[in-house]
Amino acid sequence: MPHTNALYGPLDPAPDAGYENPPPRMGFFTDTSVCIGCKACEVACKEWNGVPESGLDLLGMSYDNTGALTANSWRHVAFVEQPRSAGWATPAFAGDPDGPAISPVTAAVGARTSTDTGTDPGLDTGSPAAAARMSGGPEFLGMPGAQPPGRGTGEEGRTDFRWLMMSDVCKHCTHAACLDVCPTGSLFRTEFGTVVVQEDICNGCGYCISACPYGVIDQRKDDGRAWKCTLCYDRLGAGMTPACAQACPTESIQYGPLDELRERAAARVETLHERGVPEARLYGHDPNDGVGGDGAFFLLLDEPEVYGLPPDPIVTTRDLPKMWKRAGLAAVTMALATAVAFLGRRR
């Protein structure tokens, strides 16, 4: 008898998948407030998991030259430059040879860049108009400024700037659309509640790629199969910490039992609020959200979409019973229409 929440709502995924007495659900808590953008996670992941190179180019997206999560990048560090105060009075970019902070113009160019990640769809280009707006920060929505921040006011005035960094990863959803739609059973739920692709089973049908509400999973061009973060299933089995969390020098990436991480995250948000960072918020921590909560969740300093995350994802399979009903209705209509057409007059 499937769980009443099998498609939607809070659920412990490993027992639901049939494991008896599974270990506690393991996951990631990525605290972006301490991320320094060193990309050690990206590198450690590639090394441990033997992930192929994913293109080499300067994308014009701040220090982000990875661009997106792809089949060849299972961790992706996002960089957002915003003309907003982060509470420090250091002049932004004083004497920086890289020039000014992001402007609508540079962001628009950034949106048009890409690099051959060796995957499909890989790093898709974006909408320049939409990108141009991001540099204004949320309060400037729809009004791209004509000037890069600080220009015109002199560098002493450039204190109104902050840099957001965030190491993104597969969310290991409680209700993982990728897994639900996989027609080969290649994607499966591990005893740790994580979601893993079996590369010897995947036939590259690509269904998971359209189903993921976070745009995580992607296909390698050379071998045609889908690849994504495994939450280092091999290391977990040996009682080890995943490579990215192990490598992170600031403990921005924390690994552990999900219950514990959720408590720790709640405490961290409280601390940040006390310290005058009211914009700190959790993302993906709530078992009542549209995907039943993420196994890998985040502490963000701005709206999710600023980091390229969907603000309110809902697993597509929530509506699946209704979809099958509509299809059934359409099928019956079709059969009846044919019957009526043939039962009519002979000529």
Added chain:
Amino acid sequence: MTDETPSNEPVGARFREFQAGLDQPDGQRHRKPRRKGGDGEQLTVPPAEFASYYGRPVLKPPVWKYDIAGYLFTGGLAAGGALIGAGAQLTGRPGLRTVGRWTALGGVAASTYLLVHDLGRPSRFHHMLRVAKVTSPMSVGTWILAAFGPLAGVAAVAELAPLLPQHGVLGLARRIAPPIGTVAGLAAAATAPALATYTGVLLADTAVPSWHDAYPSLPFVFAGSALAAASGVGLIAAPAAETAPLRRLVLAAAAIELGGGHRLERQGLTSEPYTQGRSGRLVKAGRALLAVGTATALVSRRSRVLSVLSGAALVASSVATRFGVFEAGRVSARDPKYTVVPQRERLAESRSTTPV
């Protein structure tokens, strides 16, 4: 949205390009007019308000190639063919029966080829048969096809019986083939409606905004489109004396497709790709051809030429509709607007209704 494929300029070329642009006194980027699809103008257009990460898509657009759009058509054609074949069989219209059965076999053979060809690992197509999952419309579809394909094949091959000699072993085959064909044809027709409509769920059960939001409509659009296409083939190929039911069927098909599909344009922001751009033009062309094909079919009773013309319009309508819907989904996944804005609206709504 630019459709430019990334060029293979040397590393850092684009970065240097916009660095150079920034040195212009007004801070605006001055660059040589590029290949088509330049975005200079888009920057001045006041856009819908939403935040994004460098305008990049939140989702990964479908990796399905046009194979799948083609399959939507051929699969529907096969299903419609099987239904028509069975109807003709039960009402004693042998010519139409033959056309229906061959349409079913041709459609399902093409479908199988397209589906396998679209896989990243075609040699592993049989991995689909490892499991049966109702949560995966693709798995359900695989099993529907696995049932439908052989039945349609047997029914069509049974049509060859009259070519066999009268006597001997083959003569026996000649006699038993028709009843076997009858059973197979009816069984294929029984699975046909599922084959034609599950594809609506196949597309809708994704994160692709324009497909997912269209889940109430897609099965009906595809059901109508399937009947229209198969009736079109019948109008072209079947003996004129047997096509009376097809004219009624075309009318029903148009009613199902247009009635079930009118909501495509009324699902909010994610309707846009069904009405704008190339995808919108294809959807509109599909509707127009359907209307023309249906009207022509109704007056074509005495004219072979008009029958053929209407049939061609109906088949073309189905192709246009399938490619239009397919393309609309891809467009909606590639623009972060269609992901972020509806989700934001949903959040705003739930926040205003639930007191904090």
